[in-house]
Amino acid sequence: MVRLISLPRALQRPPIHTIAIHPLLIPLPLLSLLTVVALTILPGIEIPMLYSQCHARARLPSVSWIPALGAPLCFILSFFHETLAAVRSRATLAVILAYLAAMLTVSLVESARVASRPNWLLRRLLFLWLVLALVGGAIVWQVLIVGSFMLQTGREVSRHRDAQKALVAPAEHREGEETAAAEASVEAAAAEAATPDSLTRDAIRRRRLETDSDAVAIPVAVELGFVLPAILMFIYDTPATIGLWLLFPVCVSVVRRAVRGIVAATISVRHRRRAGTDATDEPSRPSRPRTLDLEASRLGLALVYAFPILLSVLAHVFWIWSLTRRDDRKKMTRATADFLQLDAAFMAVTSLYWIFVEAGWKLFLYVIASSIVLGPGAGLCIGWILREKAIRAGFEEDAASVQQGGGEGSPQVEGQESGVARTSHDEPAGEETPLLRSD
Incomplete structure (x- = not known):
């Protein structure tokens, strides 16, 4: 049998783990420039x-x-x-809106992660969506939203890799840093207490949602703030309903804040009842919101992604059905539908590039295949669940590669290759010596 040529390891891993983040951002402004040219000339x-x-x-x-x-x-x-003046264009718009619902969902999930909160721009995500809806379209998605998230993930990857490298650095280097200043000595002591596994767990912990109430608030906000106005626009097709949908970022923000408050208050009341306190007692100091590992919770994943996937499948079926009907679009309707379709296509290409950079080419192809079968919105949501697993696996692979490359003098690497413990000089290994031993 002919043996297949395997790709180099650098090409098998996602580009964000092998290339600096800033060169990976260069295609985004190029895509935005191509979007402007295409939307100016083609319609x-x-x-x-x-x-x-x-x-x-x-x-x-x-x-x-x-x-x-x-x-x-x-x-x-x-x-x-x-x-909205023709059945064919309505079907096209339905697919686009389902894809926008998926984009809105995944962007809200990313902005709700602990690692994203220090980012000034990501804290104002729904303002960016308002600009996208009213003015920018694909350009805002490409440069501001996707660019900010990619930059944030790249910083997290670099932060984790640098921490791992500092952990396996030679002892004399760490001693030199300790003598630099008193603050450096405190940081060095903290680094000494850290382990490769603890650094990886910390990086993965920063991928958790900042509060568990977002697992309910995000899907409810998308459904009531985005999907419901879109349905009203489809049914009534009046300037009032269209204008209401165009303001969906405001509606999503209001609904999300309200649901988060309701969920937090409900959880607080339940905790006080379990503790045997009465609601009329003096309020105690508010407890810190609990984070949530969304990807480890099947219920959380179902709550967040089930509705956008279902919406995408229904819109995809509607679009396929519309292809069996006579094309009833007039010239102006055809032009507006083509403009929206072209704008959404550039947003989809940008999303695929985002997935490729952070999760690799295999997931990139998987998202394309699932989008063809189930619709682009469903493909994006399914790919997003798998993308997060790829990011976390990348942290673990970074830690393993740094440890293996730390040198024989590194106390973290020496004698730990392949999980096999070393035997001491005064206790030679024999047939009965176990492979795995505890110190």
């Missing part, structure tokens, strides 16, 4: 004509007369109204 003259009609107050006179904001507001409302 034709129908989109500018739609704006000129609003500027001339020939469309939606009740809105277009508003100074300064009238023409842009009329344009965006008329844009979606035209898209």
Whole structure:
């Protein structure tokens, strides 16, 4: 049999573990530039004509007369109204909205992780989504949202790898650092107490959700703040319902905050009842919110991702059914639908690149295959669950590679290859000597 040529280990691992993060960010502004060029040239003259009609107050006179904001507001409302004017374009928009629901879900999950909280931009994620909905589209997703998350993950990978390298550094190097300053000596003492496994557990712990209430708040916020306005827009197709959907980031933020507060209050009451206290007693000092390892909880994964996956499958089936019908789109409707489809395609390519950088090419291909079968939203959600497992496996592989490359003089590596313990000089190994021994 012909033996298959195996790829080098550097190509088998995700690029974020083998390449510095800043070169990996270069394709994002290039994609945004390509998006601008494509959206400017390919749609034709129908989109500018739609704006000129609003500027001339020939469309939606009740809105277009508003100074300064009238023409842009009329344009965006008329844009979606035209898209909803045919069955084929409605099916296309349904797939796009299902994909946006999946994108919104995964971005909210990432922003809720402990590691993301120090990031100033990620704390304002829903503001970025508001800009995306009203102005930016794929460009905001590519440069600001995906770029910020990739940069944050790259910093976490570098932080973990540097901590592992510092742990296996030669003793004389650590002693030199201890004499630099009193603060350095405290850090060195903490490093001495750390182990490779504890550093990896800390890196994985930072991947947990900051509060367990987000496992309920995120899906409820997406369902009530995004999906419900989208359904109303599909049913009624009026400027009011379209405008309500365009403000979905505000609705999602309000619902999420309310649900988090309700869940936190419910948990607090249950804890006090279990402790035998009465609700009328003086309130005790509030307890610290509990983090949640979402990927270790099947119930949590089902709560967060089941609805976007179901929504994607239904929209995918609707789109396939629409292909069996006569194309009833007029020229303007075709132009607006193609514009949205092109914009969503660039967002999907950016998401696939994000997955490739952080999880590798195998998961990249798996997401493409599942997107073809179940729809792009379902493919993204399924890939996101597997992506997190790949990130955590990458931390463990980084720790193992650093330990193996630490040198024979490293106290952490010496005598620990392949889990086989060394035997002492005064107790030679024999047939009865166990492979694994405790000190």
